[in-house]
Amino acid sequence: MPVERTSGPSELVQVFEKLNARYFNNSLKATLEWSSRMLVIAGNCNWERGVIRLSKAYHTEYPDKIEATMLHEMLHLALKRGHDARFREAAAALGVPLRAKGRAQHRPYLYVYACPNCGRSVRRRRKGVWACGTCGKGRYYEKYRLRLVQYLT
Numbered sequence: 153m154p155v156e157r158t159s160g161p162s163e164l165v166q167v168f169e170k171l172n173a174r175y176f177n178n179s180l181k182a183t184l185e186w187s188s189r190m191l192v193i194a195g196n197c198n199w200e201r202g203v204i205r206l207s208k209a210y211h212t213e214y215p216d217k218i219e220a221t222m223l224h225e226m227l228h229l230a231l232k233r234g235h236d237a238r239f240r241e242a243a244a245a246l247g248v249p250l251r252a253k254g255r256a257q258h259r260p261y262l263y264v265y266a267c268p269n270c271g272r273s274v275r276r277r278r279k280g281v282w283a284c285g286t287c288g289k290g291r292y293y294e295k296y297r298l299r300l301v302q303y304l305t
């Protein structure tokens with residue numbers, strides 16, 4: 153059931169309460185959290201449990217988007233629904249973006265590959281088979297297959 157009072161990191165509580173007063177007549181309460189595992193979305197809301205999580209990675213990259221993300225998640229909390237027609241209508245009325253702009257960093261680069269022909273190196277997030285696009289002029293040639301030359305850990 154909904155939480156008794158709003159809690160969480162002070163910087164999030166501050167934004168929450170400001171928006172709560174401005175848009176929701178101070179009617180909302182939530183447990184606010186930073187998520188360090190949330191990498192491809194800006195935030196989420198579990199309206200059953202009254203929990204709003206914001207991506208640490210995303211907002212480290214886009215600190216000016218905290219308010220927009222919070223308002224978006226608060227709308228989920230207030231309406232207790234996902235992105236259906238009614239949500240979209242309410243979001244448009246409040247000027248709430250439906251989608252976060254940009255994306256948080258994906259997984260870090262872990263591997264360095266190099267072309268055995270020209271020596272050009274590229275960083276990759278996963279292991280795989282690629283050929284040098286420069287030497288092969290965009291086509292795959294086994295002789296230009298990139299070799300794993302370094303692990304970045």
Ligand SMILES: [Zn+2]
Pocket residue numbers: 224225228235250
């Ligand atoms: Zn949403």
Ligand SMILES: [Zn+2]
Pocket residue numbers: 267268269270271272284285286287288296
């Ligand atoms: Zn090459």
